[in-house]
Amino acid sequence: MSTLEATDLAAFSKRVDDVVHAHPVVVANDYTRWFAKGEATRDDVRHLAQQFSVFSHYFVEAQLRKIINAADLQTYRAGKEILMNELGVIFRSQSGSGSATVGDDVDPELVGTEGTVDGSRFRFAAAHFEWLVRFARPLGLEFGDLGKRRHSTPSTWFFCEELLRIYGAEDPSTAEGASYAVENWAAAGFWKELIAGLTAFRQRECPDLNLAFWTWHDKVEDQHAAHTADELKEAFFTPGFDQERFLTGAADMLDGVKAFWDGLDADRRGRWVA
Ligand SMILES: [Fe+2]
Numbered sequence: 001m002s003t004l005e006a007t008d009l010a011a012f013s014k015r016v017d018d019v020v021h022a023h024p025v026v027v028a029n030d031y032t033r034w035f036a037k038g039e040a041t042r043d044d045v046r047h048l049a050q051q052f053s054v055f056s057h058y059f060v061e062a063q064l065r066k067i068i069n070a071a072d073l074q075t076y077r078a079g080k081e082i083l084m085n086e087l088g089v090i091f092r093s094q095s096g097s098g099s100a101t102v103g104d105d106v107d108p109e110l111v112g113t114e115g116t117v118d119g120s121r122f123r124f125a126a127a128h129f130e131w132l133v134r135f136a137r138p139l140g141l142e143f144g145d146l147g148k149r150r151h152s153t154p155s156t157w158f159f160c161e162e163l164l165r166i167y168g169a170e171d172p173s174t175a176e177g178a179s180y181a182v183e184n185w186a187a188a189g190f191w192k193e194l195i196a197g198l199t200a201f202r203q204r205e206c207p208d209l210n211l212a213f214w215t216w217h218d219k220v221e222d223q224h225a226a227h228t229a230d231e232l233k234e235a236f237f238t239p240g241f242d243q244e245r246f247l248t249g250a251a252d253m254l255d256g257v258k259a260f261w262d263g264l265d266a267d268r269r270g271r272w273v274a
Helices: 003-021 030-035 042-068 073-087 128-139 154-167 172-186 190-205 212-236 243-273
Strands: none
Touching: 003 172, 003 212, 003 243, 030 190, 030 243, 042 073, 042 128, 042 154, 042 190, 042 243, 073 128, 128 212, 154 172, 154 243, 172 190, 172 212, 172 243, 190 212
8 A cells, every 4th residue: 555545545534434433323322322221121122122123134135135236256255154144154163163053953152253154054043033033032022023024113114225225235335335334333332232231131020031142243243343444445445436425325324223223212212201
């Protein structure tokens, strides 16, 4: 990288910081901040499980679109690592270990958070959606209560449509901006806030609650957070990269994320007021 290139990248990084790292949903998420206090009722937790399950399902569709629209083989494969893992292919470490299975059961607590899906195994019970189904069972929610469009509130559905439109965009700069935004949002600590609240709820009234879906994702994000600067650099030097479209993709995507959490926040306040 020449001095001029380094200066350009630094200027662009500053603009990205202003959009992504200063966005309200990254800086202060009212819902997850409240949730972390552990005051959520059973109805609040059920509502969270249901709305998150719709997002989780439609994320899979957005990820597939991202792969279809990938600009090069490397991006295509990186997208497939995420998609296949989401669907139930366990990450295998380079040394070959990492399949934590006992019979038909797959314990997410023991499933690897890094490695590759290449040459690894598919297990139905390793699908992230199935972990969420398992989580929701003690709350009285079954498979048919989760993950469908009809279960979503308007704000959750808006978020899902924005994921399909922006994260899965045909334009690579827009899609890269959305990916970068989603990764930074996910690494900003919301998993930990949800885990804190869910742990309190489990202790108080729901001992059978399995938190593995949440703790596994939290572990993954801690690793992703370290890579985002490299990803930004790589995108920046890709031929045809468009800074404005990247920034618009990132900002619009975070507005979609914010709509999701603000919807949950309005719902829980509504329940309290009623
Ligand atoms: Fe996942």
